[in-house]
Amino acid sequence: MIDLTGRVALVTGSSRGIGSACALRLAEAGADTVVNYVTSRSAAEEVADQIQSLGRRTAVVKADVSEQEDVVSMIDFVRESFGGLDILVSNAATGGFRPLLATTAQHFEAAMNTNVRALMFLVQAAMPLLKRSEGRAKVIGLSSLGSHLALPMYGLIGSTKAALESIIRHFALEIGDHGINLNVIQAGLVETDSFHQMPNREQLLAHRRAKSMVGDRRLTVRDIADAALYLASPLSDMVQGQTLVLDGGASIHA
Numbered sequence: 001m002i003d004l005t006g007r008v009a010l011v012t013g014s015s016r017g018i019g020s021a022c023a024l025r026l027a028e029a030g031a032d033t034v035v036n037y038v039t040s041r042s043a044a045e046e047v048a049d050q051i052q053s054l055g056r057r058t059a060v061v062k063a064d065v066s067e068q069e070d071v072v073s074m075i076d077f078v079r080e081s082f083g084g085l086d087i088l089v090s091n092a093a094t095g096g097f098r099p100l101l102a103t104t105a106q107h108f109e110a111a112m113n114t115n116v117r118a119l120m121f122l123v124q125a126a127m128p129l130l131k132r133s134e135g136r137a138k139v140i141g142l143s144s145l146g147s148h149l150a151l152p153m154y155g156l157i158g159s160t161k162a163a164l165e166s167i168i169r170h171f172a173l174e175i176g177d178h179g180i181n182l183n184v185i186q187a188g189l190v191e192t193d194s195f196h197q198m199p200n201r202e203q204l205l206a207h208r209r210a211k212s213m214v215g216d217r218r219l220t221v222r223d224i225a226d227a228a229l230y231l232a233s234p235l236s237d238m239v240q241g242q243t244l245v246l247d248g249g250a251s252i253h254a
Contacts, residue, residue, distance in 0.1 A: 188247025
């Protein structure tokens with residue numbers, strides 16, 4: 001059993017969906033876990049209540065991770081309230097589903113700032129805490145198959161996910177020797193609130209299901225959270241700068 005007792009985790013965008021599942025899974029394994037949100041305070045507080053019921057320390061922090069000032073303030077809060085940071089999960093994302101031909105400069109900047117630039121700000125701000133972590137600190141980014149597959153109306157989000165995977169690799173090259181592991185979870189189609197806004201979602205889901213090689217089982221947020229738990233644990237100490245694909249094998253064949 002993975003035991004994260006004594007570790008402190010921060011999961012961005014953890015008021016719902018994959019983020020909340022990751023926060024709860026880390027807390028179940030013993031980590032004190034900080035819940036971040038930008039609009040859904042009541043949902044974030046519900047996640048924090050569940051974490052607290054597990055006997056873990058927690059806090060709810062409103063911060064727009066696309067803004068450097070917010071990120072720095074959030075990391076300062078974590079340091080002052082928890083004394084350190086061992087696990088950082090960069091999950092918050094935005095973008096909207098639209099053709100690239102209809103994408104404006106504002107759309108592009110918002111997606112890049114939240115999905116990619118935020119990770120850079122988070123690591124920069126958290127670096128002093130991550131370096132002080134006992135054992136190896138863990139940084140985990142959440143990506144999707146759209147980083148390398150062309151999906152309808154997904155060009156903007158997909159390009160940011162490709163950039164996220166690249167920035168993780170380059171961070172690993174730069175700071176991996178400082179006791180920090182940086183990796184990515186590349187998730188297949190998961191039925192979250194965001195997924196239900198996706199055009200042609202039923203056709204995409206049927207196509208993915210037909211290509212899956214794990215029978216009728218569907219990918220769930222719990223599966224993603226389990227992968228995050230592995231990458232947050234000492235079991236992954238030798239995994240560095242990698243992208244873990246979680247899609248039941250759907251993407252390995254035509």
